[in-house]
Amino acid sequence: MLSENERKIVDYLSKEPSREVTSLEISKDLGMDHNSVLSLLELLKSKGIVNTETQEIDQVDLTEEGKLRREKGLPEDILINEVLKGNQLKVDEIKKIMGKDFSIAITWAKRKNLIEIKDGKVVPKVTSYRSPEYEALIDPSRHSPEIDTLVSRGLLKRSRRITSKVSLIKKVETKDFLNAVTHEVLLSKEWKKKDFRPFNVEAFPPFYPVAKKHFFKLFLEKLKDVMVSLGFKEVITDYVEIEFFNFDLLFQPQDHPAREIHDSFAIEGKGKPMDQNLVEEVKSMHETWWKYEWNQEISKRLLLRSHTTATTARTLAKRPKAPFKSFTIGKVFRPDAIDATHILEFHQLDGLIIEDGFTFKELLGTLEEIFKGIGIEKIKFKPAYFPFTEPSVEAYGLIGRLGWVELCGAGMLRPEILETVHVKERAGAWGMGIERLAMLYTGVDDVRKLYSYDIEFLRQRKVDIRW
Protein backbone atom coordinates (compact mmCIF):
# COMPACT_ATOMS: atom_id res chain seq x y z
CA MET A 1 0.00 0.00 0.00
CA LEU A 2 1.35 3.40 -0.97
CA SER A 3 0.88 6.65 0.83
CA GLU A 4 -0.29 9.67 -1.08
CA ASN A 5 3.21 11.09 -1.40
CA GLU A 6 4.69 7.74 -2.39
CA ARG A 7 2.02 7.51 -5.06
CA LYS A 8 2.86 10.98 -6.35
CA ILE A 9 6.46 9.93 -6.82
CA VAL A 10 5.50 6.66 -8.53
CA ASP A 11 3.14 8.56 -10.85
CA TYR A 12 5.91 11.00 -11.65
CA LEU A 13 8.37 8.20 -12.44
CA SER A 14 5.79 6.24 -14.47
CA LYS A 15 5.44 9.04 -16.99
CA GLU A 16 8.84 8.29 -18.47
CA PRO A 17 9.81 4.98 -16.92
CA SER A 18 13.04 4.61 -18.85
CA ARG A 19 14.48 7.96 -17.85
CA GLU A 20 16.81 8.11 -14.89
CA VAL A 21 15.95 11.01 -12.61
CA THR A 22 17.54 12.44 -9.50
CA SER A 23 15.93 13.10 -6.17
CA LEU A 24 16.65 16.81 -6.67
CA GLU A 25 14.54 16.85 -9.84
CA ILE A 26 11.68 15.08 -8.09
CA SER A 27 11.87 17.54 -5.22
CA LYS A 28 11.81 20.49 -7.62
CA ASP A 29 9.10 19.19 -9.96
CA LEU A 30 6.74 17.95 -7.24
CA GLY A 31 7.46 20.85 -4.88
CA MET A 32 8.41 18.49 -2.06
CA ASP A 33 11.16 19.00 0.49
CA HIS A 34 14.31 17.18 -0.68
CA ASN A 35 14.80 15.32 2.58
CA SER A 36 11.23 14.03 2.46
CA VAL A 37 11.79 12.85 -1.12
CA LEU A 38 14.89 10.96 0.04
CA SER A 39 13.00 9.17 2.80
CA LEU A 40 10.03 8.41 0.55
CA LEU A 41 12.44 6.90 -1.99
CA GLU A 42 13.90 4.71 0.76
CA LEU A 43 10.37 3.45 1.51
CA LEU A 44 9.70 2.77 -2.16
CA LYS A 45 13.00 0.98 -2.38
CA SER A 46 12.15 -1.26 0.55
CA LYS A 47 8.91 -2.15 -1.23
CA GLY A 48 10.88 -3.16 -4.33
CA ILE A 49 9.35 -0.44 -6.50
CA VAL A 50 12.38 1.71 -7.23
CA ASN A 51 16.09 1.37 -7.28
CA THR A 52 18.20 4.18 -5.89
CA GLU A 53 21.84 4.98 -6.03
CA THR A 54 23.16 7.54 -3.57
CA GLN A 55 25.48 10.22 -4.82
CA GLU A 56 27.25 12.99 -3.05
CA ILE A 57 27.56 16.21 -4.93
CA ASP A 58 29.71 19.17 -4.03
CA GLN A 59 28.14 22.53 -4.13
CA VAL A 60 29.17 26.06 -3.30
CA ASP A 61 26.88 28.59 -1.72
CA LEU A 62 27.26 32.28 -0.95
CA THR A 63 28.01 33.15 2.65
CA GLU A 64 26.26 36.18 4.21
CA GLU A 65 29.36 38.23 3.47
CA GLY A 66 29.39 36.78 -0.08
CA LYS A 67 25.81 37.96 -0.64
CA LEU A 68 26.78 41.45 0.48
CA ARG A 69 29.84 41.57 -1.74
CA ARG A 70 27.84 40.32 -4.69
CA GLU A 71 25.49 43.25 -4.24
CA LYS A 72 28.09 45.93 -3.53
CA GLY A 73 31.19 44.69 -5.36
CA LEU A 74 34.53 43.47 -4.07
CA PRO A 75 36.44 46.01 -1.94
CA GLU A 76 39.48 46.12 -4.29
CA ASP A 77 37.16 46.77 -7.28
CA ILE A 78 35.52 49.66 -5.46
CA LEU A 79 38.90 51.00 -4.38
CA ILE A 80 40.44 50.93 -7.85
CA ASN A 81 37.38 52.63 -9.31
CA GLU A 82 37.61 55.41 -6.78
CA VAL A 83 41.34 55.79 -7.37
CA LEU A 84 40.89 55.97 -11.12
CA LYS A 85 38.07 58.48 -10.77
CA GLY A 86 39.77 60.65 -8.18
CA ASN A 87 43.22 61.25 -9.68
CA GLN A 88 45.91 60.39 -7.12
CA LEU A 89 43.89 60.32 -3.94
CA LYS A 90 45.61 60.50 -0.58
CA VAL A 91 45.57 57.44 1.66
CA ASP A 92 43.48 59.36 4.19
CA GLU A 93 40.88 60.26 1.58
CA ILE A 94 40.64 56.63 0.52
CA LYS A 95 40.25 55.67 4.16
CA LYS A 96 37.25 57.95 4.42
CA ILE A 97 35.63 56.61 1.27
CA MET A 98 36.19 52.93 2.07
CA GLY A 99 35.31 53.01 5.75
CA LYS A 100 35.79 49.66 7.46
CA ASP A 101 36.64 47.95 4.15
CA PHE A 102 39.77 50.09 3.82
CA SER A 103 42.37 47.55 4.95
CA ILE A 104 40.90 44.58 3.03
CA ALA A 105 40.70 46.73 -0.09
CA ILE A 106 44.31 47.95 0.21
CA THR A 107 45.60 44.44 0.99
CA TRP A 108 43.95 42.88 -2.05
CA ALA A 109 44.73 45.76 -4.39
CA LYS A 110 48.41 45.53 -3.43
CA ARG A 111 48.48 41.75 -3.64
CA LYS A 112 47.02 41.96 -7.13
CA ASN A 113 49.52 44.67 -8.04
CA LEU A 114 46.77 47.16 -8.94
CA ILE A 115 48.12 50.08 -6.95
CA GLU A 116 51.19 51.40 -5.25
CA ILE A 117 51.47 53.84 -2.44
CA LYS A 118 53.81 56.75 -3.06
CA ASP A 119 54.24 59.79 -0.78
CA GLY A 120 51.01 59.05 1.05
CA LYS A 121 49.09 58.81 -2.23
CA VAL A 122 47.45 55.83 -3.86
CA VAL A 123 48.68 55.53 -7.43
CA PRO A 124 46.88 53.15 -9.83
CA LYS A 125 48.97 50.76 -11.89
CA VAL A 126 46.11 49.78 -14.22
CA THR A 127 43.68 51.84 -16.27
CA SER A 128 40.60 49.73 -15.58
CA TYR A 129 39.88 46.71 -13.46
CA ARG A 130 37.18 44.23 -12.60
CA SER A 131 38.22 41.16 -10.62
CA PRO A 132 37.65 37.73 -12.15
CA GLU A 133 36.47 36.61 -8.68
CA TYR A 134 33.50 38.92 -9.03
CA GLU A 135 32.29 37.01 -12.11
CA ALA A 136 32.62 33.80 -10.10
CA LEU A 137 30.62 35.35 -7.29
CA ILE A 138 27.79 36.16 -9.71
CA ASP A 139 27.60 32.56 -10.86
CA PRO A 140 29.31 30.24 -8.38
CA SER A 141 27.95 27.10 -10.07
CA ARG A 142 30.37 27.60 -12.99
CA HIS A 143 33.55 25.88 -12.02
CA SER A 144 36.27 28.45 -12.24
CA PRO A 145 39.68 28.68 -10.58
CA GLU A 146 38.44 31.76 -8.66
CA ILE A 147 36.10 29.61 -6.58
CA ASP A 148 38.98 28.55 -4.32
CA THR A 149 40.01 32.14 -3.72
CA LEU A 150 36.43 33.09 -2.85
CA VAL A 151 36.15 30.17 -0.44
CA SER A 152 39.38 31.22 1.28
CA ARG A 153 38.10 34.82 1.44
CA GLY A 154 35.01 33.53 3.22
CA LEU A 155 32.61 34.69 0.51
CA LEU A 156 31.64 31.19 -0.63
CA LYS A 157 31.33 27.99 1.35
CA ARG A 158 31.50 24.46 0.10
CA SER A 159 29.10 21.80 1.18
CA ARG A 160 28.29 18.24 0.20
CA ARG A 161 24.79 17.21 -0.58
CA ILE A 162 23.37 13.72 -0.72
CA THR A 163 21.15 12.98 -3.69
CA SER A 164 19.77 9.83 -5.21
CA LYS A 165 19.61 8.58 -8.77
CA VAL A 166 16.28 6.83 -9.12
CA SER A 167 14.85 4.31 -11.53
CA LEU A 168 11.49 2.63 -11.50
CA ILE A 169 11.88 -1.15 -11.40
CA LYS A 170 8.34 -2.37 -10.86
CA LYS A 171 5.17 -1.25 -12.45
CA VAL A 172 2.51 -0.50 -9.87
CA GLU A 173 -1.12 0.25 -10.25
CA THR A 174 -1.51 3.49 -8.35
CA LYS A 175 -5.07 3.17 -7.37
CA ASP A 176 -7.14 6.23 -6.64
CA PHE A 177 -8.55 5.65 -3.16
CA LEU A 178 -11.31 7.43 -1.35
CA ASN A 179 -9.98 9.21 1.72
CA ALA A 180 -13.17 9.92 3.62
CA VAL A 181 -16.93 9.39 3.63
CA THR A 182 -18.16 12.77 2.51
CA HIS A 183 -21.54 14.07 1.47
CA GLU A 184 -20.43 14.00 -2.17
CA VAL A 185 -19.03 10.49 -1.95
CA LEU A 186 -22.38 9.26 -0.61
CA LEU A 187 -24.49 11.16 -3.14
CA SER A 188 -22.46 10.11 -6.15
CA LYS A 189 -22.33 6.53 -4.87
CA GLU A 190 -18.63 6.69 -5.60
CA TRP A 191 -18.03 4.48 -2.56
CA LYS A 192 -19.53 1.57 -4.46
CA LYS A 193 -16.89 1.81 -7.18
CA LYS A 194 -13.75 2.65 -5.26
CA ASP A 195 -11.96 1.33 -2.21
CA PHE A 196 -11.32 3.41 0.89
CA ARG A 197 -7.73 4.09 1.80
CA PRO A 198 -6.79 1.61 4.50
CA PHE A 199 -5.45 3.19 7.68
CA ASN A 200 -2.28 2.07 9.36
CA VAL A 201 -3.42 1.84 12.96
CA GLU A 202 0.04 0.90 14.14
CA ALA A 203 1.74 4.07 12.94
CA PHE A 204 2.97 6.43 15.63
CA PRO A 205 1.26 9.80 15.71
CA PRO A 206 3.45 12.86 15.46
CA PHE A 207 4.90 14.07 18.78
CA TYR A 208 3.51 17.38 19.95
CA PRO A 209 5.20 18.37 23.20
CA VAL A 210 2.94 20.21 25.59
CA ALA A 211 4.39 23.49 26.79
CA LYS A 212 5.36 23.56 30.45
CA LYS A 213 6.93 25.91 32.93
CA HIS A 214 10.68 26.32 33.14
CA PHE A 215 11.79 23.77 35.75
CA PHE A 216 13.67 26.30 37.84
CA LYS A 217 10.65 28.61 37.92
CA LEU A 218 8.59 25.61 38.99
CA PHE A 219 11.05 24.89 41.78
CA LEU A 220 10.84 28.49 43.03
CA GLU A 221 7.05 28.31 43.01
CA LYS A 222 7.09 25.07 44.98
CA LEU A 223 9.30 26.69 47.59
CA LYS A 224 6.86 29.57 47.84
CA ASP A 225 4.02 27.09 48.32
CA VAL A 226 5.85 25.53 51.26
CA MET A 227 6.38 28.93 52.89
CA VAL A 228 2.80 30.03 52.34
CA SER A 229 1.48 26.74 53.73
CA LEU A 230 3.50 27.39 56.91
CA GLY A 231 1.76 30.75 57.33
CA PHE A 232 4.43 33.12 55.99
CA LYS A 233 3.45 36.19 53.96
CA GLU A 234 5.47 37.00 50.85
CA VAL A 235 7.26 40.35 50.58
CA ILE A 236 8.90 41.59 47.37
CA THR A 237 11.34 44.50 47.13
CA ASP A 238 13.60 45.86 44.37
CA TYR A 239 16.99 44.57 43.19
CA VAL A 240 18.47 48.05 43.40
CA GLU A 241 18.90 48.83 47.07
CA ILE A 242 20.46 51.49 49.25
CA GLU A 243 23.28 50.55 51.57
CA PHE A 244 21.06 51.60 54.45
CA PHE A 245 18.88 48.50 54.06
CA ASN A 246 21.56 46.18 52.74
CA PHE A 247 23.95 47.01 55.61
CA ASP A 248 23.26 49.86 58.06
CA LEU A 249 19.89 48.85 59.40
CA LEU A 250 21.35 45.36 59.81
CA PHE A 251 23.93 46.81 62.21
CA GLN A 252 26.91 46.42 59.90
CA PRO A 253 29.21 49.37 60.67
CA GLN A 254 30.43 51.54 57.82
CA ASP A 255 34.09 51.37 58.83
CA HIS A 256 34.26 47.72 59.73
CA PRO A 257 35.45 44.77 57.66
CA ALA A 258 32.08 43.13 58.35
CA ARG A 259 30.74 45.48 55.72
CA GLU A 260 32.86 43.55 53.26
CA ILE A 261 31.29 40.20 54.08
CA HIS A 262 29.69 40.49 50.70
CA ASP A 263 31.49 42.14 47.88
CA SER A 264 28.75 43.89 45.99
CA PHE A 265 27.92 45.64 42.72
CA ALA A 266 27.82 49.38 43.25
CA ILE A 267 25.43 51.51 41.23
CA GLU A 268 25.96 55.14 40.34
CA GLY A 269 23.77 57.67 42.08
CA LYS A 270 22.15 58.06 45.48
CA GLY A 271 18.95 56.68 46.94
CA LYS A 272 15.90 58.73 47.85
CA PRO A 273 15.57 60.37 51.27
CA MET A 274 14.15 58.12 53.97
CA ASP A 275 12.26 58.24 57.21
CA GLN A 276 14.58 60.60 59.09
CA ASN A 277 13.54 59.29 62.52
CA LEU A 278 14.71 55.83 61.58
CA VAL A 279 17.94 57.25 60.17
CA GLU A 280 18.60 59.03 63.47
CA GLU A 281 17.92 55.85 65.48
CA VAL A 282 20.31 53.83 63.32
CA LYS A 283 22.94 56.57 63.50
CA SER A 284 22.79 56.73 67.27
CA MET A 285 22.82 52.93 67.62
CA HIS A 286 25.95 52.66 65.43
CA GLU A 287 27.68 55.54 67.22
CA THR A 288 26.86 54.23 70.69
CA TRP A 289 27.99 50.67 70.14
CA TRP A 290 30.51 50.76 67.30
CA LYS A 291 31.96 54.12 68.43
CA TYR A 292 32.52 55.91 65.11
CA GLU A 293 30.89 58.78 63.25
CA TRP A 294 28.07 57.36 61.16
CA ASN A 295 27.70 59.01 57.75
CA GLN A 296 24.27 59.25 56.17
CA GLU A 297 25.76 59.83 52.69
CA ILE A 298 27.33 56.36 52.74
CA SER A 299 23.99 54.82 53.65
CA LYS A 300 22.37 56.44 50.58
CA ARG A 301 24.74 54.75 48.12
CA LEU A 302 23.06 52.44 45.63
CA LEU A 303 23.96 48.82 45.02
CA LEU A 304 22.45 45.62 43.67
CA ARG A 305 21.33 43.93 46.86
CA SER A 306 23.85 41.33 47.94
CA HIS A 307 21.40 39.37 50.09
CA THR A 308 17.63 39.21 50.49
CA THR A 309 18.13 40.10 54.14
CA ALA A 310 17.85 43.63 52.67
CA THR A 311 14.16 42.81 52.09
CA THR A 312 13.90 41.70 55.73
CA ALA A 313 15.46 45.05 56.72
CA ARG A 314 12.83 46.92 54.67
CA THR A 315 10.09 44.82 56.29
CA LEU A 316 11.46 45.66 59.75
CA ALA A 317 11.60 49.37 58.89
CA LYS A 318 7.81 49.28 58.62
CA ARG A 319 7.69 48.28 62.29
CA PRO A 320 5.56 45.17 61.88
CA LYS A 321 3.15 44.19 64.61
CA ALA A 322 3.78 40.83 66.30
CA PRO A 323 3.00 38.03 65.70
CA PHE A 324 4.46 38.40 62.24
CA LYS A 325 5.87 35.90 59.72
CA SER A 326 7.18 36.95 56.33
CA PHE A 327 9.47 35.61 53.60
CA THR A 328 10.93 36.71 50.32
CA ILE A 329 12.40 34.79 47.39
CA GLY A 330 14.41 36.77 44.91
CA LYS A 331 17.63 37.47 43.11
CA VAL A 332 20.76 38.75 44.78
CA PHE A 333 24.00 39.87 43.14
CA ARG A 334 27.63 39.31 44.05
CA PRO A 335 30.77 39.66 41.96
CA ASP A 336 32.41 36.27 41.39
CA ALA A 337 34.17 34.22 38.74
CA ILE A 338 31.50 32.28 36.85
CA ASP A 339 31.86 28.50 36.75
CA ALA A 340 29.77 25.36 37.26
CA THR A 341 28.96 26.33 40.87
CA HIS A 342 29.16 30.14 40.82
CA ILE A 343 27.08 32.77 39.06
CA LEU A 344 26.86 36.49 39.68
CA GLU A 345 23.12 36.59 40.23
CA PHE A 346 21.38 33.90 42.19
CA HIS A 347 18.34 33.47 44.39
CA GLN A 348 17.92 33.55 48.13
CA LEU A 349 15.01 32.90 50.42
CA ASP A 350 14.99 35.04 53.56
CA GLY A 351 12.50 34.65 56.36
CA LEU A 352 11.47 36.63 59.41
CA ILE A 353 9.45 35.68 62.48
CA ILE A 354 8.49 38.20 65.16
CA GLU A 355 6.69 36.83 68.17
CA ASP A 356 6.35 37.56 71.85
CA GLY A 357 8.74 35.25 73.70
CA PHE A 358 10.03 33.67 70.49
CA THR A 359 13.04 31.49 71.28
CA PHE A 360 16.15 30.36 69.48
CA LYS A 361 14.90 26.75 69.81
CA GLU A 362 11.66 27.70 68.09
CA LEU A 363 13.65 29.24 65.24
CA LEU A 364 15.59 26.01 64.77
CA GLY A 365 12.32 24.07 64.92
CA THR A 366 10.80 26.29 62.23
CA LEU A 367 13.80 25.75 59.98
CA GLU A 368 13.44 21.99 60.50
CA GLU A 369 9.80 22.27 59.46
CA ILE A 370 10.65 24.22 56.30
CA PHE A 371 13.31 21.72 55.29
CA LYS A 372 10.98 18.80 55.99
CA GLY A 373 8.58 20.58 53.65
CA ILE A 374 11.06 20.17 50.85
CA GLY A 375 11.92 16.59 51.71
CA ILE A 376 15.03 17.06 53.86
CA GLU A 377 14.47 15.05 57.03
CA LYS A 378 17.83 15.25 58.83
CA ILE A 379 19.18 18.62 59.80
CA LYS A 380 22.01 19.72 62.05
CA PHE A 381 23.17 23.14 63.19
CA LYS A 382 26.62 24.63 63.68
CA PRO A 383 27.46 27.90 65.47
CA ALA A 384 28.22 30.72 63.02
CA TYR A 385 28.63 34.48 62.84
CA PHE A 386 26.46 37.07 61.07
CA PRO A 387 26.60 40.76 61.98
CA PHE A 388 22.82 40.96 62.37
CA THR A 389 22.05 37.91 64.50
CA GLU A 390 23.12 36.58 67.87
CA PRO A 391 23.25 33.69 68.44
CA SER A 392 23.82 32.65 64.83
CA VAL A 393 23.90 29.23 63.19
CA GLU A 394 24.46 27.53 59.90
CA ALA A 395 22.05 24.70 59.07
CA TYR A 396 23.15 21.58 57.24
CA GLY A 397 20.86 18.95 55.70
CA LEU A 398 21.58 15.29 54.96
CA ILE A 399 20.91 14.88 51.27
CA GLY A 400 21.21 11.39 49.77
CA ARG A 401 24.65 10.37 48.63
CA LEU A 402 25.90 13.98 48.88
CA GLY A 403 26.07 13.85 52.66
CA TRP A 404 25.73 17.03 54.74
CA VAL A 405 25.03 20.10 52.60
CA GLU A 406 25.01 23.66 53.92
CA LEU A 407 21.46 25.01 53.64
CA CYS A 408 21.20 28.38 55.33
CA GLY A 409 22.38 30.94 57.82
CA ALA A 410 20.06 31.92 60.66
CA GLY A 411 19.85 33.49 64.06
CA MET A 412 17.99 35.72 66.50
CA LEU A 413 17.96 39.33 65.30
CA ARG A 414 20.22 41.51 67.44
CA PRO A 415 18.43 43.71 70.01
CA GLU A 416 20.26 46.74 68.52
CA ILE A 417 18.31 46.21 65.30
CA LEU A 418 14.95 45.53 66.95
CA GLU A 419 15.30 48.63 69.11
CA THR A 420 15.86 50.94 66.13
CA VAL A 421 12.61 49.76 64.58
CA HIS A 422 10.71 49.75 67.89
CA VAL A 423 9.96 46.04 67.89
CA LYS A 424 9.57 44.93 71.52
CA GLU A 425 9.18 41.23 70.85
CA ARG A 426 11.89 38.80 69.85
CA ALA A 427 12.63 37.92 66.26
CA GLY A 428 14.36 35.17 64.30
CA ALA A 429 15.65 35.43 60.74
CA TRP A 430 17.36 33.27 58.16
CA GLY A 431 18.63 33.34 54.63
CA MET A 432 19.21 30.43 52.29
CA GLY A 433 20.66 30.03 48.81
CA ILE A 434 18.27 28.45 46.35
CA GLU A 435 20.34 27.40 43.34
CA ARG A 436 22.21 24.65 45.15
CA LEU A 437 18.98 23.11 46.42
CA ALA A 438 17.45 23.38 42.96
CA MET A 439 20.48 21.59 41.50
CA LEU A 440 20.06 18.76 43.99
CA TYR A 441 16.39 18.30 43.16
CA THR A 442 16.55 18.66 39.42
CA GLY A 443 19.68 16.64 38.73
CA VAL A 444 21.48 19.58 37.15
CA ASP A 445 25.25 19.49 37.60
CA ASP A 446 26.05 23.01 36.39
CA VAL A 447 24.32 26.00 37.96
CA ARG A 448 24.30 27.82 34.60
CA LYS A 449 21.95 25.15 33.26
CA LEU A 450 19.26 26.37 35.68
CA TYR A 451 18.97 29.34 33.33
CA SER A 452 19.04 27.32 30.11
CA TYR A 453 16.86 28.23 27.15
CA ASP A 454 17.70 24.98 25.33
CA ILE A 455 14.24 23.57 24.58
CA GLU A 456 15.37 19.95 24.26
CA PHE A 457 17.18 20.12 27.61
CA LEU A 458 14.23 21.83 29.26
CA ARG A 459 11.77 19.23 27.99
CA GLN A 460 13.68 16.51 29.79
CA ARG A 461 13.80 18.27 33.17
CA LYS A 462 11.66 17.22 36.09
CA VAL A 463 11.35 18.71 39.54
CA ASP A 464 11.58 15.65 41.74
CA ILE A 465 10.50 16.53 45.25
CA ARG A 466 8.27 14.67 47.64
CA TRP A 467 6.42 17.59 49.16
Ligand SMILES: N[C@@H](Cc1ccccc1)C(=O)O
Ligand atom coordinates in the same frame (compact mmCIF):
# COMPACT_ATOMS: atom_id res chain seq x y z
N1 LIG B 1 22.18 37.12 54.69
C1 LIG B 1 23.00 36.01 55.09
C2 LIG B 1 22.16 34.87 55.62
C3 LIG B 1 21.39 35.20 56.89
C4 LIG B 1 20.14 35.80 56.84
C5 LIG B 1 19.44 36.10 57.98
C6 LIG B 1 19.97 35.77 59.21
C7 LIG B 1 21.21 35.17 59.30
C8 LIG B 1 21.91 34.90 58.13
C9 LIG B 1 23.79 35.51 53.89
O1 LIG B 1 23.56 35.97 52.78
O2 LIG B 1 24.67 34.69 54.00
